[in-house]
Amino acid sequence: MATSYGSLCDDFYVNMNLNTELELPTERDTILHFFERFQRQFPSMNTFYQRDTGEFCLDEDRESGNYRWITVERDRICSGYVNPDTMEQVDEQHRLILELVPYNFGVNNLDIDSLDVMMGMDFDYQGNHDEILAEALFKDSAFSSLLDMPGSRPLGFDPAVLLSLSDDCRLQAKLALESRTGAYQLRTGKFKEDDQLSLYLSIRQYPNPSEKFSSIESYNSQRILCEEIMNDRLIPNFINPIVGAIAQRQ
Numbered sequence: 001m002a003t004s005y006g007s008l009c010d011d012f013y014v015n016m017n018l019n020t021e022l023e024l025p026t027e028r029d030t031i032l033h034f035f036e037r038f039q040r041q042f043p044s045m046n047t048f049y050q051r052d053t054g055e056f057c058l059d060e061d062r063e064s065g066n067y068r069w070i071t072v073e074r075d076r077i078c079s080g081y082v083n084p085d086t087m088e089q090v091d092e093q094h095r096l097i098l099e100l101v102p103y104n105f106g107v108n109n110l111d112i113d114s115l116d117v118m119m120g121m122d123f124d125y126q127g128n129h130d131e132i133l134a135e136a137l138f139k140d141s142a143f144s145s146l147l148d149m150p151g152s153r154p155l156g157f158d159p160a161v162l163l164s165l166s167d168d169c170r171l172q173a174k175l176a177l178e179s180r181t182g183a184y185q186l187r188t189g190k191f192k193e194d195d196q197l198s199l200y201l202s203i204r205q206y207p208n209p210s211e212k213f214s215s216i217e218s219y220n221s222q223r224i225l226c227e228e229i230m231n232d233r234l235i236p237n238f239i240n241p242i243v244g245a246i247a248q249r250q
Helices: 002-006 028-043 087-104 129-137 143-148 184-187 215-248
Strands: 011-020 047-050 056-059 068-073 076-082 112-123 160-164 171-178 196-205
Touching: 002 068, 011 087, 028 056, 028 068, 028 087, 047 087, 076 087, 087 215, 112 215, 129 196, 129 215, 171 215, 196 215
Parallel strands: none
Antiparallel strands: 011 076, 011 112, 047 056, 056 068, 068 076, 112 196, 160 171, 171 196
């Protein structure tokens, strides 16, 4: 359940990216029709704008702390839900996008490069994020011996791991931890209150050219797999140690 994930961190979110081989159409009518159809389903998504870099965006009120967002970029469509109440809300949003894109943008099996489903967590901590990660994840590893050197302090203990989950390597999992502590913060001791330590778990599926690719079926299996890995592997071995290390300093 999303509510239990939210109790482990300060922000929890589930994103989906549909990556395409060809550039997506950007005609005014195409973009507006897509977002208008989406807004009919979710009327509170009423902030539409285009970034300087060209992406088209539709958001709910981000100040609420619980919101949906969508972007249409050059060769991908991205969707996210921050702090959802249930995973059913997340699935409803992401599945609607996958239902609409073949009709609104002409995306078919040949055009899909990959599909990503990502679960992320942010942890508030005003201090050295790398120190938290070093203690929580590397304390009993060979890397901890490097911290015994005179003057040594953690700076850049933010690992990323990529795994293949299938024989053909078309199903992949990526775990990444992102520290927002830099050398300036360590030198001055000035840490920003709004800096967050982040954990990302992403499942990517590349279509098999010999089989018809169903983006909705793939999303369903990827989202379930993401949840299984989060529950069985990440919470006990990564998240709980991080939460514990932060708690000891507060």
